[in-house]
Amino acid sequence: MPGTTDQQQRPADHDPPGSGAGTTENAPATEGPEAAPAVGLGELLAPVRGRLVLAVTLQALASVASVVPFIAVAELGVVLLAEGPDGFDRERAWWVAGIAAATMLAGLGLTLAAGALAHLADNDISLDLRRRLAAHLGRVPLGWFTERNSGLVRKSVGDDVSAMHHLVGHTVTDLTRATVVPLVSLGWLFATDWRLTLVTLIPVCAGLAMYARMTGSASARAGFEEYGRALARIGSASVEFTHGITVVKTFGRSGRAHRRYTEAADDLTSFFLRYVQSMFRTSAASELVLSPVFLLLWILGVGGAFVSRGWADAVDLLPFALLGLGLTAPVLGLGYSFDEIRKARAAAERVAAVLSTEPLPEPEPGTEGEPLGTTVEFDRVSFGYDDRSNALEEVSLTLEPGTVTALVGPSGSGKTTLARLLPRFYDVTGGAIRIGGADLRRLPAERLYRLVSFVFQDVQLLRASVRDNIALARPDATDEEVHAAARAARIHDRVRELPGGYDAIVGEEARFSGGEAQRLSIARALLADTPVLVLDEATAFADPESEAAIQDALSRLVAGRTLLVIAHRLSTVAGADKIAVLENGRIVESGRHAELLAAGGRYARSWAIDERSGRWAPTAAAPLTPEAAQ
Numbered sequence: 098m099p100g101t102t103d104q105q106q107r108p109a110d111h112d113p114p115g116s117g118a119g120t121t122e123n124a125p126a127t128e129g130p131e132a133a134p135a136v137g138l139g140e141l142l143a144p145v146r147g148r149l150v151l152a153v154t155l156q157a158l159a160s161v162a163s164v165v166p167f168i169a170v171a172e173l174g175v176v177l178l179a180e181g182p183d184g185f186d187r188e189r190a191w192w193v194a195g196i197a198a199a200t201m202l203a204g205l206g207l208t209l210a211a212g213a214l215a216h217l218a219d220n221d222i223s224l225d226l227r228r229r230l231a232a233h234l235g236r237v238p239l240g241w242f243t244e245r246n247s248g249l250v251r252k253s254v255g256d257d258v259s260a261m262h263h264l265v266g267h268t269v270t271d272l273t274r275a276t277v278v279p280l281v282s283l284g285w286l287f288a289t290d291w292r293l294t295l296v297t298l299i300p301v302c303a304g305l306a307m308y309a310r311m312t313g314s315a316s317a318r319a320g321f322e323e324y325g326r327a328l329a330r331i332g333s334a335s336v337e338f339t340h341g342i343t344v345v346k347t348f349g350r351s352g353r354a355h356r357r358y359t360e361a362a363d364d365l366t367s368f369f370l371r372y373v374q375s376m377f378r379t380s381a382a383s384e385l386v387l388s389p390v391f392l393l394l395w396i397l398g399v400g401g402a403f404v405s406r407g408w409a410d411a412v413d414l415l416p417f418a419l420l421g422l423g424l425t426a427p428v429l430g431l432g433y434s435f436d437e438i439r440k441a442r443a444a445a446e447r448v449a450a451v452l453s454t455e456p457l458p459e460p461e462p463g464t465e466g467e468p469l470g471t472t473v474e475f476d477r478v479s480f481g482y483d484d485r486s487n488a489l490e491e492v493s494l495t496l497e498p499g500t501v502t503a504l505v506g507p508s509g510s511g512k513t514t515l516a517r518l519l520p521r522f523y524d525v526t527g528g529a530i531r532i533g534g535a536d537l538r539r540l541p542a543e544r545l546y547r548l549v550s551f552v553f554q555d556v557q558l559l560r561a562s563v564r565d566n567i568a569l570a571r572p573d574a575t576d577e578e579v580h581a582a583a584r585a586a587r588i589h590d591r592v593r594e595l596p597g598g599y600d601a602i603v604g605e606e607a608r609f610s611g612g613e614a615q616r617l618s619i620a621r622a623l624l625a626d627t628p629v630l631v632l633d634e635a636t637a638f639a640d641p642e643s644e645a646a647i648q649d650a651l652s653r654l655v656a657g658r659t660l661l662v663i664a665h666r667l668s669t670v671a672g673a674d675k676i677a678v679l680e681n682g683r684i685v686e687s688g689r690h691a692e693l694l695a696a697g698g699r700y701a702r703s704w705a706i707d708e709r710s711g712r713w714a715p716t717a718a719a720p721l722t723p724e725a726a727q
């Protein structure tokens with residue numbers, strides 16, 4: 098995607114208070130255009146399925162091999178304690194010891210191989226997901242990058258892909274071990290003495306049942322949800338406390354924000370205490386009965402009773418003492434990493450949610466439109482952010498090449514929405530927008546952004562050299578071209594003063610004020626040199642100190658181009674070739690300034706009011722017209 102689009106993508110730096118984005122595991126999925134069919138976990142992991150299957154197979158073999166030495170040791174015990182005429186069978190003992198050593202080594206090797214494969218798969222899937230996310234994010238509508246989704250994007254591209262490491266690198270093999278080891282052990286124990294096996298299973302089943310009740314009951318789930326809510330509350334309070342601290346302090350509300358934060362922290366602590374207390378007994382009991390020491394005592398105690406009654410030989414207790422312990426250890430291990438697994442699953446769901454976002458449809462090869470000229474036509478355009486109401490209703494407007502069209506109207510009338518449809522932040526829900534007769538939806542993104550650039554709010558500078566920031570849309574531009582654009586945007590001298598000049602890295606060696614950043618973004622748009630430009634004038638004049646310089650730079654930018662400007666100033670409006678007055682998502686009047694004044698309609702009334710209030714008072718700066726640049 099060309100760089101000019103980048104300056105306007107607005108991944109906001111903060112999550113809105115209350116959204117909980119970045120603080121809870123359950124981030125919102127998508128907004129705006131409807132989501133595509135959800136991408137499941139299976140599909141996410143599809144590229145490494147083969148490796149994972151192999152890792153599971155190796156781990157299963159390793160788990161079997163890891164049980165064999167215990168069986169062998171038990172068998173060795175039987176051999177060593179053997180009485181009777183044949184007595185101690187030395188050769189058999191060596192065989193058993195040899196098998197124990199060999200399977201132990203084999204188990205170790207197989208475990209290492211399974212772990213290495215799972216980690217290789219993890220490495221590959223991380224790379225694959227990062228590539229898929231980058232490619233997908235390049236195709237979703239620009240309007241999707243709203244504040245609500247920015248937390249999701251940041252989390253999924255950054256933290257979540259890393260958080261999935263546990264799932265791929267460890268959980269898959271851990272689960273295999275936790276299943277195979279108890280199954281093989283049980284099989285052997287049943288073959289040895291099924292009655293003792295059933296007795297051994299009593300504490301295991303009791304412990305697991307308690308554990309399941311503790312984590313799966315309705316009250317446990319409610320407690321867990323409450324825990325999530327308490328975390329979200331503390332998250333939103335900390336967002337207010339940290340991100341909003343300047344405004345909160347300015348308006349003398351720091352005490353309130355601070356109180357909200359400490360109250361949320363107190364709430365979390367007291368909830369946690371109650372929650373832990375309610376769980377304590379069951380948790381302690383299940384941990385106790387599943388612990389190796391308890392299990393050993395149980396097996397020896399009950400086994401001893403079996404032996405004293407003549408139901409079993411003492412030597413038969415050996416496999417139970419050795420293998421019985423292996424029944425619970427892997428399961429307990431899984432329980433301890435439960436939180437990691439939960440986080441990894443939630444991370445995978447968020448990544449899947451981003452990948453499920455509907456991308457902007459690209460035209461089928463061979464069906465692309467070919468613009469003839471650069472006349473922009475909004476043809477009965479309607480658009481709604483949701484199904485409930487339309488922000489724009491049947492708007493028709495033509496932007497002739499080389500003219501300035503100003504959008505005016507009260508707050509919320511749809512100016513920004515209309516302006517953003519032209520660079521395809523969203524697709525229209527009714528009607529069509531055409532450039533040179535070609536429907537925007539039939540223009541490949543690259544073609545569109547060679548025709549249309551935009552300068553909206555929140556200028557985005559990349560952590561790259563000043564030169565690269567200016568030449569974002571045209572990396573092949575010569576130094577002379579970059580300097581000429583910077584000169585025209587009145588930022589060249591400022592850049593030359595930097596120690597590294599055009600090679601200075603933004604954010605490290607070069608820091609720019611708001612006005613300077615705006616002039617850089619204007620230089621960027623100048624170099625991109627697209628015939629159509631969409632501009633939010635509020636951005637351009639946000640910095641009164643550099644206003645004259647920006648005004649001058651803008652005059653150059655608009656020369657000879659088709660300009661659509663969200664106008665906030667009388668000077669712009671008065672000089673525009675066409676003024677479109679929006680109200681409630683409809684164009685209620687349009688024409689030149691003098692025509693609209695003469696018509697005595699809404700524009701004339703607003704003009705009179707604005708003039709009286711001084712809100713739109715004309716300034717000495719030159720009006721935004723192509724002529725001004727001549």
Ligand SMILES: Nc1ncnc2c1ncn2[C@@H]1O[C@H](COP(=O)(O)OP(=O)(O)OP(=O)(O)O)[C@@H](O)[C@H]1O
Nearest residue numbers: 243482483488506507508509510511512513514515
């Ligand atoms: N991302 C969004 N999601 C849902 N509704 C939105 C979104 N952005 C704008 N709207 C709604 O669409 C309508 C038009 O808003 P828009 O921002 O286009 O108006 P505007 O004329 O540019 O206002 P202002 O001058 O205050 O910037 C408003 O009712 C607004 O609440």
